[in-house]
Amino acid sequence: MKNTDPLAKHPLSAKYQNLFTKFAVNTPLRLAHFFGQAAHESNLKPRVENLNYSVEALLSKFGRHRISEVDARKLGRIRTQLANQEMLANILYGGSWGLKNLGNKTFGDGWKYRGRGIFQITGLSNYWGLTKYVQEVLGLNVDYVENPDLLLNEADSLIAALWYWQMKKLNSYADKDQGLKISRGINIGNPDTEKIPNHAEDRKVKTEKFKKVFS
Structure with missing residues (x-):
């Protein structure tokens, strides 16, 4: 019988099925928007921010x-x-x-506390908030404030991205297929701002690609 679970349709969501389920990023639309943003931000790989600005x-x-x-x-x-x-x-x-x-x-x-991970978690307040969450809610003995480079590990990076997604309540926008609001939440930090997020079109294109993957 064909597996209809959307989480099984991509190697990363299949590998970390329990995590995606815990954060309720487990419907085709939620997964498509999450993966579309992650693909734009980091090609689904944990990265450290490049500040080599001209x-x-x-x-x-x-x-x-x-x-x-x-x-x-x-x-x-x-x-x-x-x-x-x-x-x-x-x-x-x-x-x-x-x-x-x-x-x-x-x-x-x-x-x-420069940007690290799949979604480029940035700033002491975010590293602290993430640490507090994983210790108190997930019961993990990790400290991203003391060891920020842990976010360059695949599992930690994914936990951080899902935590940020949850903190910004992006599932609710994914359910309504409001990609621009999600892009604002990821890039600007506020889904309800009127500002245009960076590379909005590429985020949209990548999300559309993952809609086909998870459909």
């Missing part, structure tokens, strides 16, 4: 409240040098902006 990208992508023109030109990538990624992370994810938006408290937190 000077031009720093000046256009980030406001002067995040990085000064002087620092952008000193630290950004140019033809003869790579970007100083550690310093950029500490500047871009630090200061009052980093404290308010990411919970980063001290200089160095920006680099230590």
